[in-house]
Amino acid sequence: xxxxxxxxxxxxxxxxxxxxxxxxxxxxxxxxxxxxxxxxxxxxxxxxxxxxxxxxxxxxxxxxxxxxxxxxxxxxxxxxxxxxxxxxxxxxxxxxxxxxxxxxxxxxxxxxxxxxxxxxxxxxxxxxxxxxxxxx
Numbered sequence: 001x002x003x004x005x006x007x008x009x010x011x012x013x014x015x016x017x018x019x020x021x022x023x024x025x026x027x028x029x030x031x032x033x034x035x036x037x038x039x040x041x042x043x044x045x046x047x048x049x050x051x052x053x054x055x056x057x058x059x060x061x062x063x064x065x066x067x068x069x070x071x072x073x074x075x076x077x078x079x080x081x082x083x084x085x086x087x088x089x090x091x092x093x094x095x096x097x098x099x100x101x102x103x104x105x106x107x108x109x110x111x112x113x114x115x116x117x118x119x120x121x122x123x124x125x126x127x128x129x130x131x132x133x134x135x136x
Contacts, residue, residue, distance in 0.1 A: 002073040002074060002075055002080055003072070003073045004070060004071070004072050004073075005025060005026045005070070005071050005073075006025075006026070006069075006070055006071075007023060007024065007025050007067070007068075007069050007070070007071050007084075008023070008024045008058065008066050008067070008068050009021055009022065009023035009024070009058075009066065009067045009125065010022055010057075010058050010062030010063075010064070010065070010066040010067065010129070011062060011063055011064065011126055011129055012057065012061045012062060012063065013063070014063065014064075014126050014129070014130075016036065017035065017036045018033060018034065018035055018036065019033070019034045019126050020032070020033055021033075021034065021125075021126075022049075022054050022057040022058055022061070022062065023054070024051070024054050024055065024058065025071075027051060028048060028051065029048070029049045029050065029051045029053065029054025029055070030046050030047065030048060030049065030054070031046070031047045031049050031054075031057075032044060032045065032046045032047075033045045033046075034126075037121075037124075039103065040103060040118045040119070041103050064129045064130065065088070065089060065129055065132070066088075066129075067086070067088075067090065067125050067128060067129060068086070068087040068088045068090075069084045069085060069086045069087060069090070070084070070085045070087070071083070071084050072084075072085070074096075074110070076107075076108055076109075076110040077107065077108030078107070078108070079098050079100075079107050079108070080098075081096050081097065081098050081110060082096065082097045082098070082099075083095075083096050084096075084097070086128075086133065088132075089128075089132030089133065089134050089135075090128050090132050090133040090134070091133070091134065092133060092134075093128075093133040095117075095123060096110065096112075096113050096114075122136070
């Protein structure tokens with residue numbers, strides 16, 4: 001394991017073509033804009049913001065519940081995987097994700113990885129806010 005970090009995130013806007021997310025990650029706060037998925041990729045723009053502003057945005061601007069998870073960063077081959085263990089309404093859900101430089105980049109699949117769900121929108125964090133894992 002490379003690291004472990006608590007994450008809380010919520011969505012200020014969650015539209016079909018874009019979402020705006022605020023995330024508290026350790027001592028950092030981030031504001032992220034994500035485009036619609038195109039295959040397994042999507043555009044993403046992320047900005048550091050003061051932690052106090054991130055906390056205020058989560059408390060005042062978030063539309064719906066907050067995603068609460070612990071992220072473990074785990075090395076497998078030449079890549080680092082994000083392994084998320086969800087809490088709250090999404091308790092019991094465990095997801096692994098890898099960021100690739102190119103969509104067709106080769107990588108080693110960890111032996112502990114389960115079913116491939118990249119094409120299933122139920123697993124997007126933006127979807128888990130509206131339709132949590134406990135309701136499946």
